Amino acid sequence: MENLSEFEANQKDLIHILHKIQAEYGYIPSQALSSISKHLKISESEIFGVLTFYKAFSLKPRGKHLVTICTGTACHVRGAPMILDELKRQLSIEPGETTEDDLFTLETVNCVGACALGPIVISDGDYHGQMNTREVNKLIKKIKKEIKE
Amino acid sequence: MIIFIDGKKFGIESKKTILEAARENEIYIPSLCDHSRLSPFSGCRLCIVEIKGRRGYVPSCSTYVEEGMDVKTDSPRLRKMRKQILELILSEHPNACLICSEKENCDEYKSTIRKVGEVTGCVLCPNNGRCELQDVVKALKIDKVRFPSVYRNYEVKKNDPFFDRNYNLCILCGRCVRVCHDLRGSSAVSFVFRGSKAGIGTVFDQTLLEAGCQFCGACVDVCPTGALTERALKYETLPDETRKTICPFCSIGCELKMELKEGRILNSAPSEDGPVNQGQACVKGRFTIKDAVYSSQRILKPMIRKNKELEEVSWEEALDFVAKKLKKYKGKEIGLIASPQVSNEDNFLIHKFAEYVLKTENIDSVVRFSSYAVFQDLAQKNGFELNLNFKIEDISKAKTIFLLGADIVVTHPIIWLEVLRAVNNGAKLIVASSVDFFLNRFSSLWLKMKPGSEYFLLSFLSKVIIDKSKVENLAQIEGFKNLKSSLDELDLSQAIEKTDIEEENIKKAAEILIKETPSVFIFGMELTQLPWGSQNLAGLWNLSLQTQGQLVPLGLETNLRGLFELNRHCSSNTKGFKRIIQDAEEGKVKALYLASPIPYSQKAKFEFLVIQDSFMSENMKKADAVLPAASFAEIEGTFVNVEGRIQKFNKVIEPLGEAKPDWWIISQLAQKMGHNELNYNASSEISKEMIKNIPGFSGISFQKLKKGERLFIQEEKKGKKKFVPIKFFSTSIETSKEYPFLMLVDYNLDYYKNLDLSQEIKAFGIIRNSRWFKINPNDAKKTKLKDGETMEVESSKGKVKGIVKVLESVPRGTIVASFLWNEEETISVARLVSPLSNASHSLVLLPVKIKRGK
């Protein structure tokens, strides 16, 4: 599938290649694994190991909008679990999943380095600090409204 | 160097870890993720120690000793930390039994059995009693777990051959991942996911089979817990005895340890310190031995034909019958076929029997078709000394490894491990083959070539090297001028045309061979099993001389080398396999004594046929007498492995039924025929006589052999070297409109005597199967054939049936089949070739046509 010939068959390039594919497709399609395996001469299980280790890669297509909630220690004590519950309820998905209409993907992250502002929710790269259930509700509604327009 | 452990002074070799140093001196440091054959991982942190002058605690498994180092392995603080670490591990492991205060008495009173899928504690775990985790818990005196317990609740994976994976018991030590990646090169399993979901797994949770597992069992052997367990052992209790012997399923001859319970084999596994296999084995030695030995195909009683039916009789009656019949024939009317899968002692005796009792020259074996025979022939004709010995461990010292033909991951797994070690040390692997072998993942260069065109490739490489390297060095070797002029007529375009290899790759190969020395050339039967096999070999021989490389000829069968040494010296004027069959077809040989499987010849009509084997076979339909031979596990003797090492194997169990050692049968027969010089009481008596009489074995100490030392066959170390001029003739086996496919043969030793392992052992048949015809997905699509369907393959000589196996590794336009010596007529690939008696028969390449079968 991929044109991998631009890469040397160097096993050190694995992460780099995965990043490129992730950027291009928004996820790592399963067929990519066998092409990478042949190109870099490493087993598919090993590639799978690497790509499930790093948060940056996903195996399922991501939704149009990515909502990430920090569940790091600071955010946790400031109420992140409640916000996460709210998000799960609103979107009817678990963290790591994408809504059936492919509009939202929900993810968690452990600390984004803005603890003082916690709890943190990031929507499509925008940071929202000091979130609570009400705010997050509003945020989702806002995005949904934007989609409709 | 000097180090101190717990205040005591020790002299330790450098390059050792603290843990190794401690173990050597019997100082216990708890450890879980460390394994003596694997690189340090430092995952469990149980092995922490204190080092004077350093802050904190270091893992002793990955910290190397230094001069004067002062190590403390035990202190209240260390003990406390280790306990805490282990309790954390146990919090995710079924721990009820581990910390149960009644555990000492449990065995006595427990009523339970292990017939439960879920392992909630040691009593229900197949690893109970042989578990490293249990040992460490005991050593650290853990009696409670102060963390909340979690049960991961993963489904136990039971859908692969031979072993189950229960990751609820996994402690994430990573040993399986390391052994699979570092030592076996499969990387079928890996660490997957992160955080609380982290575990061991395969790509998309596929089965191991799909993930490229070889089922070598190495991971099962290193797993410290019951997470990986052999299915056959699941409901067994602990063995009461362990015995060591040699695996008979290929020419490597791995040392195996067999666990026994009340005289029955429970399982087999590589012994940790086997000198050839160093703790490794392969799927056959690890998982199939028990089922093969106890196969329902075993012949357990002597039988003779009475009123058209084979009937079981006593040994006395059977031997009398055979002796009486054999006496009726003149020497030249009797033929014998010896087996490369029995001991040297057995073969020595059968040769002696032929010579002294039957007085016949008609004795032969499949050695006739081996690379050894082709090599010997080449050496004799060209006047150089034949050297066949090599050492497996030398392979890993090479800088270039040139592999021709053989799929060593399957045929010679331990050689593969050594090649992998070389590659991991930076050696270049060049593979010349038409099939895309699994090990190509590790090659620097794959010379994808037209099957059978090897000598054009090899000769062209010779030519390039002559042109590029210093001629003076080579010119000193005899025959250089002849070689050089014989290569004149070959040019690049011809080499490319004949081999189909890209120009750039041929050049690359030559470059590597010149630059990266020393080199090792490994080749299997595929290279020599062609009408022009000796030219292929000549090309390789020249190349090895030019680069001062080592040739590694891979004999296939267990004791092929031993039988070759016998043949070489005892029966220089014997007749030859083809001749015997031909004579039989012509009615000149009237009685045949089969001590080995051979292809069933439709035309051959014998008055009298004796079969001496351990397993039933097609040929039995025609036999007049069937004599049950014991299997390797029931006797002792010696095998010579692929390297030329003579290895003693031991009796593990009593013979099944009334089976007897081959030598005993022959010896009894001889006596019945009035020859007392073949009277022996033990195979060791024969060993001693053989050592006296057969040059390759001469000077060898039987005492040393008995003690388990591995001694090499004697051969001239610095034999005469001489180049062999190459003759180019237009040889090729071409497909045609009528027969558009080229059939290649896989030479795997997936049979033991007359037993086809893939048919006898279901789980093995899933991994590889003698009935498979492997085909490229494109060809499968074109011919509308699907995996698992029946397929018919037809050559100009006949047709046979098999099962379609679609594989991407098979090149387009080819079919890859397996070959067994003795199969039922409708499925035997031997049916497709001209009879063995025909000189030009080629099993490696054959034009065929295919279609869907019924």
Ligand code: SF4
């Ligand atoms: S793996 Fe060992 S400690 Fe765990 S349940 Fe099995 S026997 Fe017990």
Ligand code: SF4
């Ligand atoms: S059986 Fe061998 S190849 Fe398969 S996973 Fe275990 S170590 Fe790897």
Ligand code: SF4
């Ligand atoms: S399966 Fe066994 S060897 Fe592999 S990580 Fe788990 S406990 Fe260790």
Ligand code: SF4
């Ligand atoms: S490599 Fe050969 S000798 Fe070793 S276990 Fe496998 S079949 Fe037996």
Ligand code: FES
């Ligand atoms: S814990 Fe959420 S930003 Fe640090």
Ligand code: FES
């Ligand atoms: S044995 Fe040293 S860290 Fe596991």
